[in-house]
Amino acid sequence: MVYKLSSVLALVATLALTGNAQKQIQGLTFAGNTGAPDSSFNLPKNALAEAPISDLKSKAFACRSNGFNFPAIKSYSATGGEMFIVTWDKAAIEASGKSKITGPCNHWLASTAAGTDNLKWFRIGEVGYSAESGWCTDIIRKDGQLVVSMPDDLPVGDYIFRSEVIDLTYAGKTSNDDPTMGAQFYADCLKYSVTGGKNQKMPTEGLVSLPGAYLATDKGLLLNLTADGKPPAGKYTVPGPALHQQRK
Template identity: 80%
Template sequence: MVFKLTSVLALVAALAVTGNAQRQIQGITFAWNPDTPNGSHNLPKNALAMAPISDLNSKAFTCRTNGLNFPNIKSYSSTGGEMFIVAWDMNALNSTDGPKLNGPCNHWMASTAAGTDNLKWFRIGEVGYSAEEGWCTDKIRREGQLVVSMPNDLLPGEYIFRNEVIDLTYAGKTYTDDPTMGAQFYADCLKYTYSGGKNPKEVTTGLVSLPGAYLATDKGLLLNLTADGKPPGGKYTVPGPALHKQPNPGSA
């Protein structure tokens, strides 16, 4: 799938929203056709929660909201295999108010075909740590965005996309042992319609519940970062179930 990266980046820049919103998605750009109507969306101001969640059993853990109360972008219809941009407010990300976030990102999806009471989630992507690029949070601070690839082998229907940033600044102890500590989760959710890709099939592996997918003692969630915010030994594995197997490029 070919798209104009320069056009996409221009739209991402336009999505940045000034104000006091802290560390949340500000908008998305549908990167496969950014010049068409409804190609980009600013989310409603204050639509998403701002505070992180460290209690892995909290009912608000899934989307940082009370249940699944989040913006519904009804105009998005995908055939799969596309990419879209998740953008943040650069003013908030570069703010000196509060500690610098250090940690990975996970991208999740869940089908609402069986309702929304007991959603089963699967991971479609991750950005962890490398010596060259740093953390996912470093990438967001540099670029204000992440590019996410959508699977092209899903059944048609409504899905929820969940973007998750995990801050490990206080991950030296669990939240249970010390309520002022623990990995902090910044998760935001969006709904969209998927019209079906090539060779669609039901996802049957790697399905988990949220909350429920993580344990506080998971290797990627309980660790002491170095003084300069790096993982111990310079190596890190993003927590979560196995990634949904991505289709071959161009097979959509």
């Protein structure tokens, strides 16, 4: 698919890596028009105390303690098949303290056609590790941007978009074994409406619950990084269900 500049979605996000994250995704611009950010976010009142999350069973895992209680003024919308440019705050990453955040990124969608109880999530994008570019977090430090393609085979309707960074700095043990250890998750959610595309039925494969998609002992969550922050043997598989494969 060929993307035109005018059809690129710019998703402006910020990630506070010292545990003081408030709104990790800041806003969305589509074709030059910026929506009112707070109308699409579910920012909880005590957001400053809610990132990162290392308890994989926490009710706040998917979208923090406010759950899916959005202000509901408007959603960001675009035709299925468009591209997101996810822009993270490089300054926050570089000022993360003694140990820099290191790890992969995942991007998720969940349809709200049947409400927000028992949402089923599917992954639409990931950035892991490569010898050429390093970790997803290294790409953020260098470019500040990640490109995510919105599937063009989804039914028209409302969704929740979830962007997630996983910090593996303390992933040598699980948080169950040591409360100060474990992979740490930074994520936030916003409302998103698909207004066009192939308008096919919802996918049935790769659907998971959040919390529930991860186990503390998953290969991609329980590992010791090398002294220079690389995965063992230089290889890494991003945790999570299989990525959504677009249908013809």
